[in-house]
Amino acid sequence: MKDPLIGLPGYVLRRAAAAALAELNERLAPLALRHSDASFLILIDASPGITQSTAGRILDIQRANMVPFLARLERRGWVKRKKVDGRTQGLMLTSEGRSVLAKTRAIIEDFEAGLIKRVPRKLRAGVLPILLALWNRPTEEVDP
Amino acid sequence: MKDPLIGLPGYVLRRAAAAALAELNERLAPLALRHSDASFLILIDASPGITQSTAGRILDIQRANMVPFLARLERRGWVKRKKVDGRTQGLMLTSEGRSVLAKTRAIIEDFEAGLIKRVPRKLRAGVLPILLALWNRPTEEVDP
DNA sequence: TATTGTTATACTCTATAACTATA
DNA sequence: TATAGTTATAGAGTATAACAATA
Numbered sequence: 234m235k236d237p238l239i240g241l242p243g244y245v246l247r248r249a250a251a252a253a254l255a256e257l258n259e260r261l262a263p264l265a266l267r268h269s270d271a272s273f274l275i276l277i278d279a280s281p282g283i284t285q286s287t288a289g290r291i292l293d294i295q296r297a298n299m300v301p302f303l304a305r306l307e308r309r310g311w312v313k314r315k316k317v318d319g320r321t322q323g324l325m326l327t328s329e330g331r332s333v334l335a336k337t338r339a340i341i342e343d344f345e346a347g348l349i350k351r352v353p354r355k356l357r358a359g360v361l362p363i364l365l366a367l368w369n370r371p372t373e374e375v376d377p
Numbered sequence: 378m379k380d381p382l383i384g385l386p387g388y389v390l391r392r393a394a395a396a397a398l399a400e401l402n403e404r405l406a407p408l409a410l411r412h413s414d415a416s417f418l419i420l421i422d423a424s425p426g427i428t429q430s431t432a433g434r435i436l437d438i439q440r441a442n443m444v445p446f447l448a449r450l451e452r453r454g455w456v457k458r459k460k461v462d463g464r465t466q467g468l469m470l471t472s473e474g475r476s477v478l479a480k481t482r483a484i485i486e487d488f489e490a491g492l493i494k495r496v497p498r499k500l501r502a503g504v505l506p507i508l509l510a511l512w513n514r515p516t517e518e519v520d521p
Numbered sequence: 522t523a524t525t526g527t528t529a530t531a532c533t534c535t536a537t538a539a540c541t542a543t544a
Numbered sequence: 545t546a547t548a549g550t551t552a553t554a555g556a557g558t559a560t561a562a563c564a565a566t567a
Contacts, residue, residue: 236435237423238416242504243397243489247412248437249512250394251558253387267533268391272382279381286548291380293392298535300550320543320548345387352510359503360386360511366496367504368393395535411556430525442558444527464525464566524567535556544547 260340274334282323404484418478426467
């Protein structure tokens with residue numbers, strides 16, 4: 234039985250992402266982390282003092298959904314908040330957070346390397362440009 | 378504020394898929410369909426008489442999750458079941474199902490065309506081969 | 522014994538509306 | 545008036561375990 238959807242880039246994009254995410258979550262499971270936690274830790278580390286609104290905008294996580302998300306990371310002692318003004322709080326990794334991030338980075342690098350290795354050598358240079366292009370919503374009719 | 382994850386193919390793959398899916402769901406909303414419904418209708422149409430177990434295996438939907446999924450499509454009069462033997466039932470589109478599928482296909486074709494148009498011309502030939510390669514789990518160390 | 526369909530259940534992710542307190 | 549953080553809630557999507565009926 235063949236999959237009649239296999240010629241549709243949108244469908245294959247979804248399946249590829251789902252498979253990759255499942256694999257990454259498996260690999261992160263020993264740290265009791267999910268891929269979303271990992272991306273969040275990386276972002277805070279790259280931008281210490283970032284607010285949760287800004288972080289949410291970058292990662293495309295709604296403000297409302299950041300709350301339980303952040304609460305968990307804080308409860309586990311990986312992220313701390315520091316008041317910036319009366320309504321804003323900057324996010325920082327704790328030293329424990331940096332420690333778990335180091336392990337996380339190792340797992341992610343291994344995962345990403347494995348991902349790219351599935352692609353035939355000759356096509357590898359196109360992977361990131363194509364994915365970035367697919368990601369961006371059409372702005373003007375460039376290269377129609 | 379830059380996204381420090383933008384160099385990771387796995388991350389961009391996820392974001393690209395999420396954005397594409399959201400857009401497709403928007404486009405399908407007038408038909409009160411979701412992308413998962415659409416792929417299911419296409420599959421049944423391509424393989425009339427397929428069982429839900431087989432369909433679930435192809436689409437990577439668990440048997441247990443097929444039940445409410447199929448029930449909705451049947452309730453809306455788009456899919457009917459026919460007993461094959463005592464425990465197996467073949468799935469078929471109703472004429473109403475074929476009618477909604479025709480509209481669905483038009484939306485999907487337009488969506489897929491828009492998706493591919495985001496990619497610079499020179500890279501387009503690589504899109505599907507790369508996505509298919511990323512989808513497949515590594516078997517042996519081919520092309521390391 | 523293995524498979525099909527089913528029920529029940531739980532967790533993640535996402536989406537929206539509305540509230541508060543601050544800027 | 546707009547924004548940051550929060551609460552509550554709902555709907556997809558996905559995962560597992562267990563069961564009955566049948567092959």
